Structure formats: C-alpha cells, structure tokens
Amino acid sequence: MPIRLTAQVATEGAGGDDARRSDVDGWGRSERVRTFVRRLSGPLYARWFRAEWEGLEKVPETGGALLIGNHAGAIPMDAPVIMHGIETELGRPVYGLADYFFRTVPVLGTLWSRAGGVPARPDNAYRLLHDEGRLVLAFPEGIKGPSKTYAERYQLRRFGRGGFVEIAMRAGVPVVPIATIGSEETMPVLLQVPQLASALRLPHFPITANMLVMGPLGILVPFPAKMRLRVLDPITFDVPPDQERYRKSRVMEESERVRERLQAALYDMLANRRSIWFG
Amino acid sequence: MARSLGRRVLVTGADTFWGGRVVQALDGAAGIEFVLGLGTSEPTVRFERAEFVHADQTYSILHRLVGATQVDTVVHTFMIVDSTSAGSGAMHEVNVIGTMNLLAAAGASDSTVRHLVVKSSGLVYGSSERDPATFAEDTPRSRTPRTAVERSLVEAESLVQDFVEENPGTTVTILRFANVLGADISTPITKNLSRPICPSVFGFDPLVQFVEEGDVVRALEFVTRRRLRGTYNVSGPGPLPWSEVAAICGTRLLPLPPMRPRLALAPLVRLGVFDLPPELEALLRYGRGMDTSRLLGAGFDYRFTSAGAVQEFARSWRLRKGAGRARERYVYEHDVEQFFRHSPAVARPPDR
Numbered sequence: 001m002p003i004r005l006t007a008q009v010a011t012e013g014a015g016g017d018d019a020r021r022s023d024v025d026g027w028g029r030s031e032r033v034r035t036f037v038r039r040l041s042g043p044l045y046a047r048w049f050r051a052e053w054e055g056l057e058k059v060p061e062t063g064g065a066l067l068i069g070n071h072a073g074a075i076p077m078d079a080p081v082i083m084h085g086i087e088t089e090l091g092r093p094v095y096g097l098a099d100y101f102f103r104t105v106p107v108l109g110t111l112w113s114r115a116g117g118v119p120a121r122p123d124n125a126y127r128l129l130h131d132e133g134r135l136v137l138a139f140p141e142g143i144k145g146p147s148k149t150y151a152e153r154y155q156l157r158r159f160g161r162g163g164f165v166e167i168a169m170r171a172g173v174p175v176v177p178i179a180t181i182g183s184e185e186t187m188p189v190l191l192q193v194p195q196l197a198s199a200l201r202l203p204h205f206p207i208t209a210n211m212l213v214m215g216p217l218g219i220l221v222p223f224p225a226k227m228r229l230r231v232l233d234p235i236t237f238d239v240p241p242d243q244e245r246y247r248k249s250r251v252m253e254e255s256e257r258v259r260e261r262l263q264a265a266l267y268d269m270l271a272n273r274r275s276i277w278f279g
Numbered sequence: 280m281a282r283s284l285g286r287r288v289l290v291t292g293a294d295t296f297w298g299g300r301v302v303q304a305l306d307g308a309a310g311i312e313f314v315l316g317l318g319t320s321e322p323t324v325r326f327e328r329a330e331f332v333h334a335d336q337t338y339s340i341l342h343r344l345v346g347a348t349q350v351d352t353v354v355h356t357f358m359i360v361d362s363t364s365a366g367s368g369a370m371h372e373v374n375v376i377g378t379m380n381l382l383a384a385a386g387a388s389d390s391t392v393r394h395l396v397v398k399s400s401g402l403v404y405g406s407s408e409r410d411p412a413t414f415a416e417d418t419p420r421s422r423t424p425r426t427a428v429e430r431s432l433v434e435a436e437s438l439v440q441d442f443v444e445e446n447p448g449t450t451v452t453i454l455r456f457a458n459v460l461g462a463d464i465s466t467p468i469t470k471n472l473s474r475p476i477c478p479s480v481f482g483f484d485p486l487v488q489f490v491e492e493g494d495v496v497r498a499l500e501f502v503t504r505r506r507l508r509g510t511y512n513v514s515g516p517g518p519l520p521w522s523e524v525a526a527i528c529g530t531r532l533l534p535l536p537p538m539r540p541r542l543a544l545a546p547l548v549r550l551g552v553f554d555l556p557p558e559l560e561a562l563l564r565y566g567r568g569m570d571t572s573r574l575l576g577a578g579f580d581y582r583f584t585s586a587g588a589v590q591e592f593a594r595s596w597r598l599r600k601g602a603g604r605a606r607e608r609y610v611y612e613h614d615v616e617q618f619f620r621h622s623p624a625v626a627r628p629p630d631r
Contacts, residue, residue, distance in 0.1 A: 019586035022523045026568065027412055028486055103408040103565065106482020106537045123411035123418060 027095060027128070028113035034093070037115045038084055045084045048224045049077065049182065052279070055231035056089055064129035064173040065234065066164060067094070067137045069180055070156055070262055071145030073187040074206045077222055078180045082137055083116060085229065095128050097138040101203055122167055130171035130241070140164050140255070147204040150188035154181070154266050162248075162255030165237070169251070172241030174234035177258055179265035182227035185276045226279035230265055285312035287391075288503070289350040291381060292357025293331060294318030296464055297398060297495065301354055302329045304500045315348055318357075321613075331616070336377035341384035345392060352394045353385055354503055358435065360400040360428060360456075361466050362556045367427030374431035375438070382442045385449070394450045396503050397439050401457050401488075401514065401569055402429050406561035412486070413568040416455070416510040426557045452502045457514030457569055458562075460588045461492025462595030467554030472528045473596050478544055478553055478563070479521055481534035485566025486518035491588035494581050501579050511577070512569040515585040521563060527586065528593045537564075 024030045045051050059065065067086075069078055083094045097120035102112045118124050120138065128134040139145055144157035168175045189206040197205035210218030237254060239246060273279060288305055292298035293316025302316045306329045314329040316322060322331050334340045336357065345353075357377060359370045378397075385392040404414045409421035424430045436453065443451045458468055471477045490498075490513055498513045525532050535543045541560055547553050571581075583591055619625055 019527060019584070019590035020517075020519065020523070021526050022520060024486070024520050024523065026486070026518050028520070100408045106480075108482075110482060110484045118412065119409075121409075121411045123413070123415075127411075127413060 024114065027116075027118050027124075028110075029093070029095065029116045029118075030114045031093070033111075033114040034087070034116060037080075038088065041080055041084050042088075045081060045088075048222075049081060049186070049227040050224075050279075051081050051085055051227045051229060053085060053089065053229050053231070056085075058231040058234060059086060059090060059092075059135070059176055060174065060234065061090065061092070062133070064133040064171060065135055066125070066129060066168045066171075066173055066175050067135060067178055068164060068175055068258060068262070069137065069139055069178045070154070070183075070266060071139035071141045072148075072153065072180075072184040073222065074146055074189050074204075074208045074210075075187055075220070075222070076139075076146045076183060077186045077227070078183040079137065079139070081183075081227055082178060082180070082229065086135065092135050094135045094137050097125060097136060099143065099203065122163060125164075125167045126171050129167065129173045138164050140259075143203045146189070147192060147206065148189065149192070149206075150184065150190060150209070153184040153188070154270060156259055156263050156266070159255045159259045162251040165251045165254045165258070166246055169237050169239050169246050170241055170243065174236045175258060176234045177232040177262045177265070179230045179232065179262050179269060180227060181266060181269045181273060182225040182276070182279075185225035186222035186227075188223075225276050228269060228273070228279060230269060232261055232265055285310045286352050286503075287312050287348060287350045288314045288352045288354060289317060289345070289348065290314060290329075290354045290356060291317050291336065291377075292355075293326075293329075294320045294322045295357060296323070297499075298354075298356040299324035299326075300492075300496045301356055301499050302326055304496050305329075305354075305503065308500075310504070315344075315350065317344070326616075328620070330620070336373075336380050338380040338383055341380050342387060345384045345387070345390055349391045351391055352396070352503060353381065353392050354396045354398075354499060355381055356398045356499070358398055358400070358432065360402060360432065362426065362428040362558065363467055363554050367431075370427055370431045374428075374435045378435040379438055382438055386442055386446050392449060394452070394503070394506050395439075395442070396452045396454070396499065397436075398499065399436055399453050399455045400432055401455050401512070401567055402558060403432050403436055403455060404567060404569070405429055406485075406558070406565045406567050408565055410565060410567070413570045414512070415570040416512055416573055426561075428556075428558060450506050450508045452507050453510040454498060454502060454513050455510065455569070456495055456498075457488045457490045457512070457567075457585070459492055459495055460489045460592040462592070462599070464492050467556055467559050469592065471553050471555075472524070472530060472592070474552065475530060476533040477525050477528070477530040478540070478555055479525070479532040479534055480540050480560070480563045481537050483537065483564045484520045484522045485562065485564060486568055487521055487524065487562065487566045488514045488518045488569055488585045489524075489588040489592075490514045490581075490585075491583040491591055494583060494588075497582070498574065498579060505577065507577055509573075511574040512571055513574060514569040514571050515581055515583050515588045516571045516575075517584045517586060518566070518568050519586050519589070521566070523586075524589050527589045528596070 095118050100119040103109045128136050140159040141157040188209045193205045290302050305314045316331045319335050405420045407421045
C-alpha cells in the first residue's frame with residue numbers, strides 16, 4: 001500500500017514560521033504521526049480486514065465535505081479504516097470527530113489528537129469544513145453505535161439531534177454517507193456492564209466475544225471480519241450557508257433522510273454478503 | 280480650554296509592568312495631548328512628560344480625577360492575571376471592585392470619557408476538555424470558572440458589558456491577551472520555562488498560544504489610537520504543543536502525575552523553583568486556542584507568531600544568562616520628577 005502525502009499537508013504545520021520544531025497543526029494533528037499510524041494500520045487494513053471500497057470517487061477531491069458513517073463494534077474499527085482508506089487512496093487528510101472524553105485520557109488523548117482526532121464540537125466542525133475545506137468524519141450515532149449489542153447489529157441508532165446536518169448547511173458543504181459492513185463482527189458486544197463503565201469512567205464497558213475467545217487479549221484484538229465500505233451519493237442542501245439558525249424540522253428531516261439511505265445501503269450490502277470472514 | 284490639542288489619556292495601573300509601558304508608548308506621541316498615569320505604588324519605568332498620580336482606585340478619587348483632568352480616554356491595564364502575585368481577596372478588590380469604581384467614574388453624568396480600553400485575558404475562556412480548539416471572541420466558555428483569577432476576570436468583563444449597554448455613546452474596547460512571553464515580564468510560565476526542567480502533566484501535550492510582550496503594548500496602543508469598538512483576542516497566530524515550547528526553550532519536560540500534579544509539585548513550588556497555579560494546570564492539560572482574525576482584520580500586525588514569541592523569549596533568556604543583568608533599574612524619585620516637569624530651570628525644546 002503506497003503512502004502518499006500531499007506536500008501541502010506536510011508543510012502546513014510550519015506555516016512559514018521557522019521557529020516551529022514539529023508539524024503539529026492547529027488541531028493537534030501531526031502528519032508525521034499520521035504517517036507512522038498508517039504504516040502500522042496498513043497491514044491491519046489490507047490483510048486483517050481486507051477492506052474494500054465501492055464508490056470512493058464520490059468523495060470530493062477538493063473542498064470541505066462531511067463524511068457520515070455507521071459506528072459499530074466495541075472498539076469501532078470503522079473510524080481508523082475509513083481514515084486510512086481515504087488518506088491512502090485519495091491523499092487527502094481526514095479529521096475524525098469524537099467525544100471529548102478522549103481528551104481527558106493521558107497519553108491516549110494526545111495520540112488520538114496527533115492522529116487526526118478532534119473533539120466533536122460544532123465550532124470545530126465548522127472551522128474544519130468551512131474555513132479550511134477539510135474532510136471531516138463523524139458518526140452521528142455517537143457512543144450509542146458501539147455500545148449496542150450484537151443482537152441489534154446494523155440497526156442504526158438515533159442520529160443525535162441532527163447537528164451534523166446543521167453544520168453541513170452552515171458550512172455549505174455536502175454530506176457524504178459511508179456505509180460499512182464487517183465492523184460489527186470485528187468486536188461483537190455480548191452485554192454491557194454499566195456499573196464497571198461508571199466506576200472506570202469509560203463511555204461503556206462491554207463484554208465482547210473477543211474476550212471470551214482470546215481472554216484479556218480480546219480487550220484490544222478485533223476479529224478478522226471482511227470489511228466492505230460503500231460511499232453513497234453526496235447530499236447537498238439547497239439552503240444558504242452561514243445562517244444564524246436553520247429550521248429544526250428541515251434539519252431533522254434531512255438527518256432522517258441520511259439515516260434512511262445509510263440503513264438501506266447496509267441492508268443491501270448485507271443481503272449480498274456470503275460470508276462474514278470472506279465477504 | 281483648548282480641546283483640539285489631542286487626546287487626554289488616563290492609564291490605570293501605571294506602576295505595573297503593563298501600565299508603565301503603555302504610558303511610555305503613548306507619552307509624547309502624536310495626537311496625544313497628555314497622559315496621566317494612576318498607580319498604587321511608585322512607577323517602575325521612567326515617564327518623560329506623563330504625570331503620575333499615586334492613588335488607589337476608590338470611586339471618590341477616580342470621580343474627582345476624571346472630572347478635574349477632563350480625560351477623554353481611559354486605558355484600564357490594572358487587572359491581575361497572575362494569581363501567584365496576589366491572593367484571591369486582593370484579586371477581587373483590584374479586578375472587580377477597581378473596575379467597578381473606574382466604570383462608575385467613567386460613566387458619571389458629567390464624565391468626559393468617550394473611549395475606554397480594558398486589558399483582559401484569555402483566562403476568561405478557561406481551559407477545559409469541552410473547549411473548542413479555537414475560541415473566537417463570541418465563543419462562550421465551556422465551564423463555569425473555578426479559579427479565583429478566572430472568576431474575578433469574568434466578573435470584571437461582565438461589569439464592562441453592563442457599562443457598554445448603559446453608555447452607548449462611549450466606545451469600549453476589551454482586549455483578551457494570550458499568555459505573555461518576553462524578556463522583561465515574569466509569570467509562572469516564564470519562570471517554569473527558564474529552568475532546566477519544566478513541569479508538564481504526564482500524557483498531555485496541549486496546544487498553547489503566546490503573545491510577545493512588545494505586541495501587547497503595541498496592541499493596546501493600536502486600539503487606543505484607532506478607537507476600535509468591541510472585544511478582540513490578542514495572541515500571536517499559530518498554536519503549538521507544550522512539548523515544542525519546551526524544546527524551543529531548551530528545557531526538558533518534567534511529567535507530573537495526571538491525578539494530582541499540583542500536589543506532586545508542591546515542594547518545588549514551596550522552594551520557589553516552579554509555579555503551578557490551578558489555571559496553569561488546566562492549561563497544561565487542555566491548552567487554549569484563540570482566534571486572531573478579528574484584530575488582524577482591523578489592520579494590526581503582530582511582530583511575533585506564538586512560536587516566534589517563544590523563540591524570542593528563549594533568545595532573551597539565554598542572553599540574560601550569558602551576559603548578566605545589564606538593564607538599568609529605574610527608581611522613582613518624586614522630587615526629582617517634579618523638578619524635571621515643572622521647574623523653570625529645565626530647558627524645554629520649543630515644540631513641547
């Protein structure tokens with residue numbers, strides 16, 4: 001897997017400022033760290049999950065776009081796989097929005113930030129999409145996606161309050177849904193232990209099939225399920241950007257439409273899947 | 280009385296680092312008729328023509344002062360932002376009560392004040408895990424302030440906002456400064472960075488921004504001259520990680536346990552080696568980004584970016600270590616100053 005870097009990304013952290021010693025940009029992302037992470041996740045992406053894309057050309061080559069995905073598996077592998085895939089195949093950096101919880105964890109929070117993670121705040125998303133014209137990856141289900149049990153696999157949860165639609169409207173960028181199958185089976189959640197989650201201050205504490213099969217190793221090691229990703233047609237909203245507010249009914253309607261399309265794509269992909277492990 | 284000579288400026292906190300330098304910057308400048316410095320102790324820098332009044336910021340004194348001098352511009356620099364330099368009670372007195380008295384005097388019915396500049400701090404945004412990466416001037420803070428210095432600054436700013444509503448005829452400028460670095464200023468951050476090792480919180484490497492001390496004075500002078508209205512962030516552009524700040528300064532990071540970093544550092548703080556007030560601990564976890572576009576859009580140009588400010592600080596620090604303290608210290612002598620200002624024996628250039 002060739003690792004392509006755009007020259008623009010590599011120099012942007014410096015900003016012509018020769019006092020700088022690192023390439024960490026204003027979001028905490030470092031292209032050097034990303035390159036290192038891609039080198040590690042390359043084999044995982046290509047050999048373990050054997051990720052296969054469909055419709056990757058629908059991801060815009062320039063300008064901001066909000067990538068929306070379904071979120072699944074106790075430690076959701078969809079986020080790193082989508083980021084790795086788009087960065088290697090298209091050569092564009094992806095900023096992944098996630099709960100600010102990550103920031104509070106020592107070491108992990110810093111690594112997450114250096115690897116392109118950004119706290120999911122409307123201001124952050126707007127700046128990335130509108131001011132900088134970046135690709136931003138978000139999972140509107142939030143923690144509800146990874147914490148659902150295997151019995152509810154591929155059943156999309158509520159899409160928050162539709163905030164992602166509002167941000168895309170305000171920033172004047174398209175929403176690009178990406179349906180992923182296989183991530184549910186990489187780390188299936190059998191049951192939740194909310195008492196442990198609150199005691200350890202974790203977003204959720206699941207008992208996974210991986211833990212039963214692999215023991216303590218299963219806390220981190222995913223099953224090698226075949227992952228298939230399908231990029232759906234970008235959705236643009238014919239509303240003027242930069243409005244103070246947008247009609248809530250319109251926002252919810254569009255949010256629901258994205259959710260339905262993503263759900264339909266998931267069902268279609270599952271109907272065509274012959275094997276969990278070989279696709 | 281002739282009012283066409285220029286602006287009549289009152290600078291509060293003229294005995295402090297910032298006030299003194301603002302007086303120097305405005306003193307004798309074109310378009311400024313006179314500068315009056317107000318301070319609670321003797322000034323620490325030399326004033327050429329500016330007058331200095333030794334008084335505290337009680338309402339009756341300020342009211343009489345504004346009335347007698349007919350100032351049209353007030354530059355309020357007397358705000359404590361370094362919580363290691365004063366107790367929480369003193370901070371409340373200076374930041375909240377002092378500001379309240381000043382605003383009352385400036386808003387009195389017979390007041391001639393038409394422009395008020397307030398030196399505030401990025402501390403009003405706080406530092407929390409829920410923060411956006413960048414604070415614009417209208418971004419609210421994520422959590423209610425927990426430290427005394429943040430509480431007093433937030434309260435002082437809200438008093439200023441009330442003043443804005445009650446006095447639409449007065450132009451009010453609030454400047455929120457990022458952490459300041461420079462050769463002359465001493466803050467907990469400059470203290471920590473000038474040691475061979477420098478505290479950090481283990482596992483955290485936040486993005487921080489700085490403004491160089493010269494840019495602080497230039498920004499205060501800029502908004503005073505331009506009569507800009509509204510709130511402006513003042514910070515060198517381009518945030519950088521704390522580890523990089525330490526690297527530029529040539530100091531190694533001392534990682535403190537993330538659970539109680541202040542407790543772990545307490546002995547060294549007690550010995551005067553480091554300073555780690557609670558607001559700095561929060562900054563070393565979550566950092567703070569400030570949007571600089573509004574002041575840049577108004578035409579201000581920074582001499583230093585954030586990284587540039589760090590480098591300049593490191594340079595001046597190395598120079599000081601290498602060459603010793605060469606800077607001459609100024610001692611205020613009341614009688615001498617009075618002689619130079621008022622005695623007929625002093626020859627004055629004709630244009631003055």
